[in-house]
Amino acid sequence: SIIGSLSGEVAVHDSTTLNLYQGVHIALALRPDRKVLAVAADEFPTDRYVVEGIAHDLGLTVRPLEPGIDLHDVAVVVRSVIDYRTAEICDVKAFTSLATEAGALVLWDLSHTAGAIEFDVHALGVELAVGCTYKFLNGGPGAPAWTYVSENLHSQIQQPIKGWFAQKDQFAMEMPFAPHDDIRRVLLGTPHILSLIAAEEGIALSERVGMKQIAAKGQALTAFAMQVVDHFGLTTSTPRDPQRRGCHIAISHPRAKELVADLATHHKVLADVRPPDIVRLGLSPLTTRFTDVWDGLQRLSHLISG
Amino acid sequence: SIIGSLSGEVAVHDSTTLNLYQGVHIALALRPDRKVLAVAADEFPTDRYVVEGIAHDLGLTVRPLEPGIDLHDVAVVVRSVIDYRTAEICDVKAFTSLATEAGALVLWDLSHTAGAIEFDVHALGVELAVGCTYKFLNGGPGAPAWTYVSENLHSQIQQPIKGWFAQKDQFAMEMPFAPHDDIRRVLLGTPHILSLIAAEEGIALSERVGMKQIAAKGQALTAFAMQVVDHFGLTTSTPRDPQRRGCHIAISHPRAKELVADLATHHKVLADVRPPDIVRLGLSPLTTRFTDVWDGLQRLSHLISG
Numbered sequence: 001s002i003i004g005s006l007s008g009e010v011a012v013h014d015s016t017t018l019n020l021y022q023g024v025h026i027a028l029a030l031r032p033d034r035k036v037l038a039v040a041a042d043e044f045p046t047d048r049y050v051v052e053g054i055a056h057d058l059g060l061t062v063r064p065l066e067p068g069i070d071l072h073d074v075a076v077v078v079r080s081v082i083d084y085r086t087a088e089i090c091d092v093k094a095f096t097s098l099a100t101e102a103g104a105l106v107l108w109d110l111s112h113t114a115g116a117i118e119f120d121v122h123a124l125g126v127e128l129a130v131g132c133t134y135k136f137l138n139g140g141p142g143a144p145a146w147t148y149v150s151e152n153l154h155s156q157i158q159q160p161i162k163g164w165f166a167q168k169d170q171f172a173m174e175m176p177f178a179p180h181d182d183i184r185r186v187l188l189g190t191p192h193i194l195s196l197i198a199a200e201e202g203i204a205l206s207e208r209v210g211m212k213q214i215a216a217k218g219q220a221l222t223a224f225a226m227q228v229v230d231h232f233g234l235t236t237s238t239p240r241d242p243q244r245r246g247c248h249i250a251i252s253h254p255r256a257k258e259l260v261a262d263l264a265t266h267h268k269v270l271a272d273v274r275p276p277d278i279v280r281l282g283l284s285p286l287t288t289r290f291t292d293v294w295d296g297l298q299r300l301s302h303l304i305s306g
Numbered sequence: 307s308i309i310g311s312l313s314g315e316v317a318v319h320d321s322t323t324l325n326l327y328q329g330v331h332i333a334l335a336l337r338p339d340r341k342v343l344a345v346a347a348d349e350f351p352t353d354r355y356v357v358e359g360i361a362h363d364l365g366l367t368v369r370p371l372e373p374g375i376d377l378h379d380v381a382v383v384v385r386s387v388i389d390y391r392t393a394e395i396c397d398v399k400a401f402t403s404l405a406t407e408a409g410a411l412v413l414w415d416l417s418h419t420a421g422a423i424e425f426d427v428h429a430l431g432v433e434l435a436v437g438c439t440y441k442f443l444n445g446g447p448g449a450p451a452w453t454y455v456s457e458n459l460h461s462q463i464q465q466p467i468k469g470w471f472a473q474k475d476q477f478a479m480e481m482p483f484a485p486h487d488d489i490r491r492v493l494l495g496t497p498h499i500l501s502l503i504a505a506e507e508g509i510a511l512s513e514r515v516g517m518k519q520i521a522a523k524g525q526a527l528t529a530f531a532m533q534v535v536d537h538f539g540l541t542t543s544t545p546r547d548p549q550r551r552g553c554h555i556a557i558s559h560p561r562a563k564e565l566v567a568d569l570a571t572h573h574k575v576l577a578d579v580r581p582p583d584i585v586r587l588g589l590s591p592l593t594t595r596f597t598d599v600w601d602g603l604q605r606l607s608h609l610i611s612g
Contacts (some may be wrong), residue, residue, distance in 0.1 A: 017469035017495025018324060042480065046470035046495055049483040053468030134496065141499035162359030163323035164352035173581050174348065177355040189323025189352055190440065193447035195498035275479050 002137070002206055003110060003129070004120030005148055011183045012133065012199055013165075013191060016111055016145040019130040020050045020078065022159045022186060023147060027076035027105040027128055028058075029158040034075035038104070040065040044084045047109055051078050071102035081119070082112040082246040085274045086237045087222070089117065089244050096125040110148075111135060115206050116247035116285070118215045127153060136247060136284050137206055139199035147186045154182055163188035205286060217285040218247040225249045225283065225293045232301035237278070251279040251300060259303050267299045308443070308512055309416060309435070310426030311454055317489045318439065318505055319471075319497060322417055322451040325436040326356045326384065328465045328492060329453060333382035333411040333434055334364075335464040340381035344410070346371040350390045353415055357384050377408035387425070388418040388552035391580045392543045393528070395423065395550050402431040416454075417441060421512050422553035422591070424521045433459060442553060442590050443512055445505035453492045460488055469494035511592060523591040524553040531555045531589060531599045538607035543584070557585040557606060565609050573605045 003010075013019070024037070039051040041064045055062045063069065065077060077099055082089050092108070099106045108129040113119055115136030121129065129148040133139035149157060157179075164170055165187035166179040179185045206214060219242045229236050229251065238249040253259060256277045263269040263279075272280040281296055282288075309316075319325070330343070345357040347370045361368045369375065371383060383405055388395050398414070405412045414435040419425055421442030427435065435454040439445035455463060463485075470476055471493035472485040485491045512520060525548045535542050535557065544555040559565060562585045569575040569585075578586040587602055588594075 014320070014324065015469075015495030015498075017471070018320070018467060021467045021494075045473065045476075045479055045481070049468035049470060049473065052483060053466060057466055132496070142496045142502070143500075144498060145495070160359060160363050161324060161327045162355035163321075164355060165323070167351065167355065170351075171579065171581070173351055175351070177358060188327075189321030189451070190438070190448045192321075192450060192498040192501035194449075194500040194504055196448070198500055273477065275477070 002119075002203065002211055003114050003148065004122055006122075006151060008183055009121075009151055010146050010148045011186050012144050012146045012196065012203070013187050014145060016109070016130055016132045017046045017050060018188075019145045019147045019186075020047055020107070020109065021054065022161060023107045023128055023130050024051060024054050024076055024078065025160045026149065026153075026157055026186075027107055028054075030105060030153070030156055031075035031103070034073055034104075035059075036061045036063050036074045038063045038065045038069060038071065038074045038077040040079065043078065044080055044109065044111075047078050047080065071099050071104040074099075074102065074104040077104055077106045078109065079106060080109040080112065082116070084112055085278050085280065086239070086250045087112070087246040087248045088239050089246060092124045092126065100125065112246050112248065115211075115214065116218055118211050121148060121150065126150070133199040133202055135282065137199070138202035138284060138286055139195075140202065143195050143199040143202065144192060147183075149183060149186065154185070157185040159186060161188050165189060165191070209286065214285045218283065221283040221285060221288055221290065221293055222247060222249055224290055225281070225297065228294055228297040232297060234297070234301060234304070247285060248280055248282040250274070251281070252277050253279060253304060255304075259300060262303050263296070263299060269296045269299055271296070271300075308425075308509065308517055309420050309454065310428055312428075312457060314489055315427075315457055316452050316454045317492050318450050318452045318502065318509070319493050320451060322415070322436055322438045323352045323356060324494075325451045325453045325492075326353055326413070326415065327360065328467060329413045329434055329436050330357060330360050330382055330384065331466045332455065332459075332463055332492075333413055334360075336411060336459070336462055337381035337409070340379055340410075341365075342367045342369050342380045344369045344371045344375060344377065344380045344383040346385065349384065350386055350415065350417075353384050353386065377405055377410040380405075380408065380410040383410055383412045384415065385412060386415040386418065388422070390418055391584050391586065392545070392556045393418070393552040393554045394545050395552060398430045398432065406431065418552050418554065421517075421520065422524055424517050427454060427456065432456070439505040439508055441588065443505070444508035444590060444592055445501075446508065449501050449505040449508065450498060453489075455489060455492065460491070463491040465492060467494050471495055471497070515592065520591045524589065527589040527591060527594055527596065527599060528553060528555055530596055531587070531603065534600055534603045538603060540603070540607060540610070553591060554586055554588045556580070557587070558583050559585060559610060561610075565606060568609050569602070569605060575602045575605055577602070577606075
């Protein structure tokens with residue numbers, strides 16, 4: 001219910017990097033005649049690296065994802081719904097329908113989306129997605145990632161890493177590889193049980209509260225953050241329109257790296273630096289309080305004004 | 307020190323299945339002119355599936371690993387040091403030197419080896435290996451796996467899944483993929499911290515005790531188990547020679563599946579069934595007591611005799 005998927009369309013497993021790799025291969029197998037991949041030049045690093053690595057190994061071309069891009073020969077586009085720096089939400093519905101018309105598949109990265117905003121894979125036409133559970137799903141450090149494949153594609157899932165957890169009769173041992181008919185086809189090896197339990201708790205908590213409530217709190221937190229940003233005269237590249245932003249905010253400052261280090265070391269504020277000049281503050285709705293937003297931004301402001 | 311590797315030759319990450327997949331690709335990149343992979347028809351399932359999956363995707367041939375196999379056109383052999391059913395240890399040194407003479411690489415699976423017997427990758431000429439930490443390294447359920455690459459190959463590591471944890475300047479964000487010069491090249495995405503901590507504890511404990519002591523206890527446990535097996539008139543396919551067996555024993559019985567289920571449900575004895583007819587008892591030296599061996603085999607014997 002967190003991303004609007006049906007029961008049996010999501011598997012929690014491995015890492016976002018691995019799931020991206022596998023997802024691109026699943027998409028490529030669905031478009032065997034196309035030799036072009038597309039990803040934005042400023043996409044999150046691991047997404048770009050995975051796409052470029054696959055293109056290199058298979059002799060495919062990577063086309064930069066830019067406005068006006070021609071998708072008619074593109075097999076798969078890898079794209080984040082929410083910009084990892086600014087928190088800007090892209091127009092998923094419009095882009096998916098553009099891609100679909102051109103015959104291209106989109107593998108969406110929902111790492112900053114799931115658990116942060118309301119999202120509906122089916123309403124938006126999303127067929128393939130991956131995401132992490134350790135950010136807005138509160139699964140804790142390095143909790144496993146997940147893969148979503150819309151049900152209509154399950155019979156066509158072909159992925160490169162054939163592991164025994166995808167095998168229909170896993171413990172028959174002497175059998176040839178014959179995978180499950182469902183989402184379990186994307187599984188590989190033995191799952192990391194401890195991390196999986198933490199992810200399960202985070203996901204269950206989000207489901208219990210419900211994404212409508214969580215997203216509303218998220219919007220309120222970021223709206224408050226924008227007011228505080230203005231109050232202290234800070235500069236942000238995060239959209240003003242609450243419909244167009246996720247649950248983190250970006251403060252621009254040339255000394256971003258130093259500021260983030262100072263916040264962590266001296267002020268117990270854990271922010272991210274996103275070069276060249278962004279201080280990123282993640283506001284996870286289930287755990288971030290309004291007073292935390294005030295405190296964090298006040299300290300950042302004091303550090304900036306020296 | 308557990309497998310005789312040098313500092314910086316092992317990375318703990320992901321799962322055995324993933325690490326096998328990556329290891330085969332690393333080996334293939336080192337033998338670009340060869341089009342044959344080799345694996346035994348009765349090798350552990352995930353090892354076979356991974357090899358067959360890669361061969362299928364890249365248009366390579368899989369040759370069954372059998373005595374007398376010709377390795378002169380083989381790029382990489384995937385082979386377990388210890389048979390997952392019988393615990394028989396293969397002659398690693400002889401096979402590695404045979405493969406090396408033929409120009410083939412061997413990717414060894416040490417899942418049943420590391421933490422069970424004394425092993426020395428350098429003395430044996432082993433250049434590539436993977437293994438789990440959840441069996442004899444006591445990392446707990448689904449603890450992450452590991453990859454060993456001998457130092458002389460580090461500059462040549464090329465693997466298919468380019469993730470941001472392999473990136474030299476991981477948080478520079480706007481950079482092209484430029485991996486570390488060392489074993490960190492095999493890393494992918496964000497590690498599973500909770501599972502990693504458990505693995506770390508298990509590995510540290512084994513290092514503290516030392517493999518000489520652990521292996522000696524393991525041999526004593528299996529020697530005692532063989533005596534008990536004989537006492538109850540059970541049938542085993544595990545070698546009698548302590549130099550030729552690892553730390554588990556295999557009892558053959560046509561009702562193996564039913565017996566293992568009964569042991570777990572009614573007798574708190576957790577064994578594995580390995581079809582068609584093996585009841586496998588894992589004797590992890592650090593945690594298994596001699597009395598556990600007696601109790602487990604006694605209960606199994608009573609179940610068999612009805």
